[in-house]
Amino acid sequence: MTMNASPRILIVDDEELIVQAMRKYFAGLGYAVDSAYELEEAQALLGHYKYDLVIADLRLTGIGGVEGLQIVADVHQKCASTRVILLSAYGTPEIERESYQRGADAFLHKPKAMMEIAHVAVNLLDTR
Amino acid sequence: MEHSALDRLLAPGGITPVYQPIYIVSDAAPELYGFECLSRGPQGTNFESPGVLFDYVRLKRQEIVVDRACIAAALRNLPHLGDGVRISINVHASTLGRDPSFTEFLATTCRDTRVAAARVTVEIVEHAPPWDNDAFLRALAALRELGASIALDDVGLGQSNFKMLLDASPEFLKLDRYFVDGCAKDAKRRAVISSIEELARRFGARVIAEGVENEEDLQAVRTIGVSLVQGFLFAKPMTAGELTVH
Numbered sequence: 001m002t003m004n005a006s007p008r009i010l011i012v013d014d015e016e017l018i019v020q021a022m023r024k025y026f027a028g029l030g031y032a033v034d035s036a037y038e039l040e041e042a043q044a045l046l047g048h049y050k051y052d053l054v055i056a057d058l059r060l061t062g063i064g065g066v067e068g069l070q071i072v073a074d075v076h077q078k079c080a081s082t083r084v085i086l087l088s089a090y091g092t093p094e095i096e097r098e099s100y101q102r103g104a105d106a107f108l109h110k111p112k113a114m115m116e117i118a119h120v121a122v123n124l125l126d127t128r
Numbered sequence: 129m130e131h132s133a134l135d136r137l138l139a140p141g142g143i144t145p146v147y148q149p150i151y152i153v154s155d156a157a158p159e160l161y162g163f164e165c166l167s168r169g170p171q172g173t174n175f176e177s178p179g180v181l182f183d184y185v186r187l188k189r190q191e192i193v194v195d196r197a198c199i200a201a202a203l204r205n206l207p208h209l210g211d212g213v214r215i216s217i218n219v220h221a222s223t224l225g226r227d228p229s230f231t232e233f234l235a236t237t238c239r240d241t242r243v244a245a246a247r248v249t250v251e252i253v254e255h256a257p258p259w260d261n262d263a264f265l266r267a268l269a270a271l272r273e274l275g276a277s278i279a280l281d282d283v284g285l286g287q288s289n290f291k292m293l294l295d296a297s298p299e300f301l302k303l304d305r306y307f308v309d310g311c312a313k314d315a316k317r318r319a320v321i322s323s324i325e326e327l328a329r330r331f332g333a334r335v336i337a338e339g340v341e342n343e344e345d346l347q348a349v350r351t352i353g354v355s356l357v358q359g360f361l362f363a364k365p366m367t368a369g370e371l372t373v374h
Contacts, residue, residue: 036174041133044183045174 007125008032008049012042012056012071013087022055023116025122039067046074051082052128053121058088058095066095069102076103083124087112134190137169137181137198143204144168146365150216150336150358153350161356162214164251165202166365186254190229191220199234202233202243205368216249216279221292224252224267225259231270246275249300252292253281262296268296279336283324293331304355305339312344318352325353 008033011022029032034049038043039060046054050051054075058068068086075095086099089110096107106120136142146166151158169175175184185194199217206215223230238245250271268278279300280292284307293301303324311317319335328335337349340359349357 034174038133040184040187041174043187044180047183048177050181072295 006030006032007052008034009050009053009055009121010042010045010049011035012039012068013056014057014060018057021114022117025118029118029122039070042071043074045079046071046078050079051075051124053083053085055085055087055121058086058099058128059090068094069099072099072102072104081128083106083121083128085117085120085124087117089097131186133173133175134188135192136173137175137185137194140154142170143194143197143201144171144367145198145205146367147202147206147371148358148365149363150214150356151362152355153346153357154355158362160213162216162247162249163206163209163371164216164365165199165206165218167198167201167218175195182254184303186220186256191223191254192230195223196227196230196233203237203243206241206243207368207372209277209371214247214249214277216251218251218253218281220254221252221264222254222256222259225261225264227267228263228268231274234271234276235274244275248275249277249279251279251281251300251302252296252298254286256286265295284316284320293327297331299333300356301331301333301335303335303337303349305359306348308337308339308345308359309341310345312342312348318348321354322352323350329353334372 009026011019013019014037023033023035034045036045054071056068056071059065060067064120072084072086075084083105085108086104086108087108087110091107091109100105105124108117146168147163148166149163150161152161166178169180169181175181180290185191200215211298235245238248277299278296279302280296280298281302283301285304303321307317307320311321325335334356335354336356337354338358340346340357340361342361346357346361
């Protein structure tokens with residue numbers, strides 16, 4: 001990686017176990033990690049802090065939710081240099097296409113090993 | 129969903145009140161005028177930052193319930209400060225416009241906590257529409273009838289505009305730190321402060337300068353005529369325990 005300061009990342013998922021596991025993993029890689037469980041919590045954080053990378057789950061409110069798409073749009077609007085990875089266990093080709101249209105840098109289908117997510121994250125941060 | 133941040137905020141102890149002193153400054157030693165009650169979310173969470181906390185609350189459109197929780201926590205934890213000391217509480221304009229029983233709630237809370245309503249200043253924050261302007265004006269009238277004073281927060285920023293000044297006719301104008309910070313070295317900032325001080329004088333109101341962090345800026349606002357100040361130069365926001373020691 002070519003950055004000077006620790007990259008700051010935001011993890012957004014409604015499942016606490018996933019958030020905690022990702023926090024631990026990415027903190028271990030030297031990232032400064034924030035996390036949010038809800039769309040509005042993520043939006044409030046995005047309004048106050050600048051992130052290098054956002055990793056968000058597509059669905060934050062149960063069946064049918066696509067809040068991750070809103071996060072992608074918010075990030076893209078606030079800071080074009082922030083990279084976004086969207087994760088989903090329910091991603092259809094249409095949603096995946098829409099996520100890229102809104103500015104996502106990667107769309108990963110769950111389940112996905114932490115190492116694979118980290119690999120994508122590091123590559124995205126290196127190519128900023 | 130495994131987490132509801134709002135539930136955690138509204139649970140007992142979810143909101144921690146802190147208090148920042150407001151001083152009267154003159155050629156004599158600064159004299160305590162009152163305290164602004166502020167709120168912090170649970171320690172170690174995103175909501176420890178008041179900016180994140182209240183942006184979240186506004187995005188969730190939960191201003192009414194959270195404003196009430198913050199006020200209740202602030203007044204219940206308030207140590208005895210002396211009868212002359214004023215207490216400022218923050219309330220969203222949308223709460224005043226949408227919560228028809230807010231004044232009743234404040235009256236009950238004041239009675240339960242033995243805080244005289246006449247000592248209370250209601251600081252109107254974040255005046256973003258949409259809210260019912262007639263209901264808002266009725267709420268202001270009811271608060272004044274209760275004995276409370278009105279302050280307008282963040283004057284000069286965002287929605288805190290001339291229309292709001294006319295509508296609210298506040299007793300206090302809170303000058304945002306954006307204008308105060310560095311004003312000693314910035315003639316344009318001093319010009320803005322001067323115009324707000326003049327406006328306040330014509331409205332029969334007083335200016336409170338927020339974010340006073342050094343002697344130079346203090347002297348600059350004093351020279352303009354501002355005599356009520358708060359900021360780190362005097363004291364940071366304190367918990368009720370720290371306040372007692374202070």
